[in-house]
Amino acid sequence: MSFRTIEWRDDAVIMIDQTRLPGEEIYNSYSDFTSVAEAIKGMIIRGAPAIGVAAAMGVALGAREIIADTHDSFFRQLENVCDVLARTRPTAVNLFWGIERMKRVAEEHRGKSLDKIREILKKEAIRIEQEDLTICRNIGKWGATLIPEEGTVLTHCNAGGLATAGYGTALGVIRAAHEAGKKIRVFADETRPWLQGARLTAWELMKDGIPTTLISDNMAGFFMSRGEITCCVVGADRIAANGDTANKIGTYSVAVLARENNIPFYVAAPVSTLDLSLSDGSKIPIEERPDSEVTHIKGIAIAPEGVSVRNPAFDVTPARYITAIITENGIVKPDYCAGLRTVAGK
Numbered sequence: 001m002s003f004r005t006i007e008w009r010d011d012a013v014i015m016i017d018q019t020r021l022p023g024e025e026i027y028n029s030y031s032d033f034t035s036v037a038e039a040i041k042g043m044i045i046r047g048a049p050a051i052g053v054a055a056a057m058g059v060a061l062g063a064r065e066i067i068a069d070t071h072d073s074f075f076r077q078l079e080n081v082c083d084v085l086a087r088t089r090p091t092a093v094n095l096f097w098g099i100e101r102m103k104r105v106a107e108e109h110r111g112k113s114l115d116k117i118r119e120i121l122k123k124e125a126i127r128i129e130q131e132d133l134t135i136c137r138n139i140g141k142w143g144a145t146l147i148p149e150e151g152t153v154l155t156h157c158n159a160g161g162l163a164t165a166g167y168g169t170a171l172g173v174i175r176a177a178h179e180a181g182k183k184i185r186v187f188a189d190e191t192r193p194w195l196q197g198a199r200l201t202a203w204e205l206m207k208d209g210i211p212t213t214l215i216s217d218n219m220a221g222f223f224m225s226r227g228e229i230t231c232c233v234v235g236a237d238r239i240a241a242n243g244d245t246a247n248k249i250g251t252y253s254v255a256v257l258a259r260e261n262n263i264p265f266y267v268a269a270p271v272s273t274l275d276l277s278l279s280d281g282s283k284i285p286i287e288e289r290p291d292s293e294v295t296h297i298k299g300i301a302i303a304p305e306g307v308s309v310r311n312p313a314f315d316v317t318p319a320r321y322i323t324a325i326i327t328e329n330g331i332v333k334p335d336y337c338a339g340l341r342t343v344a345g346k
């Protein structure tokens with residue numbers, strides 16, 4: 001890939017600024033955990049797996065910032081670092097997964113010197129980033145088997161290299177199918193209000209030379225009804241034990257339209273996106289974001305001042321609309337409860 005979403009370099013975290021794409025390819029450097037938390041909140045970095053990596057790197061930075069004489073003091077302050085990072089975005093479970101993994105590793109090495117623990121945390125965060133790349137490639141390998149030799153794949157939001165450590169989940173499936181020589185073209189929903197599809201998915205697929213057509217969200221049904229979409233592949237922010245899936249707002253509508261038109265609807269996500277502690281999707285917390293994301297585009301008002309607005313960032317697609325869930329450990333088909341536990345190793 002010709003860009004890096006996030007990396008640890010010279011004791012700082014470098015992230016491509018996704019608020020500036022596609023116009024400008026700018027890399028920001030963060031050397032303290034509070035600015036990493038702000039970057040997650042402000043969507044400099046976004047996408048569930050990428051948020052998980054950023055949170056883990058934030059914990060590693062925070063550990064380096066802590067001044068402590070005793071282990072008790074260090075671990076108390078580390079808890080605070082984790083709390084600040086955990087308060088950034090509520091829906092993508094990878095955020096909490098990344099933080100918990102870092103906490104567990106710190107606890108496992110409690111007997112070591114504080115400098116040693118700091119070093120171990122840094123290495124763990126880098127490991128999480130590298131593992132994510134391998135995981136996405138495996139999701140791609142499994143998912144490509146579901147993609148026909150020829151056709152048009154519709155995707156929603158950005159579940160690509162920019163939403164992961166690289167390669168992507170839904171776009172990983174598309175990349176792997178393309179690499180395997182399948183003649184596919186992508187329809188990218190623009191994904192109002194934040195325009196992840198228009199700004200990010202179109203940008204990264206065009207960079208890779210994968211034929212891409214941008215449509216506005218309300219066009220998906222038109223193209224499906226005309227027989228122009230072969231299948232849909234999307235990512236996920238949190239998948240409940242029964243397969244109900246939270247993903248970018250608008251995903252539910254795409255899934256319902258796909259069912260109406262007899263089009264397979266696939267979800268691609270790493271096992272770290274599974275939240276088997278939740279029995280179904282109604283329990284997934286849904287983030288609501290600022291009104292200005294709906295009323296303004298690039299600072300320009302597109303609605304009357306003072307209008308009432310709702311801006312949920314995610315919706316939940318009931319499992320019954322999902323043809324299969326593609327993970328790094330294999331493809332799960334309904335009934336999801338047992339299958340998801342198997343791929344999660346539980």
Ligand code: MRU
Pocket residue numbers: 046047048049092156157158159160163164168169170196234235236237247248249313
């Ligand atoms: O608000 P965002 O941009 O973080 O939402 C991202 C999505 O909904 C993605 O589809 C999801 O995180 C999967 S990313 C591989």
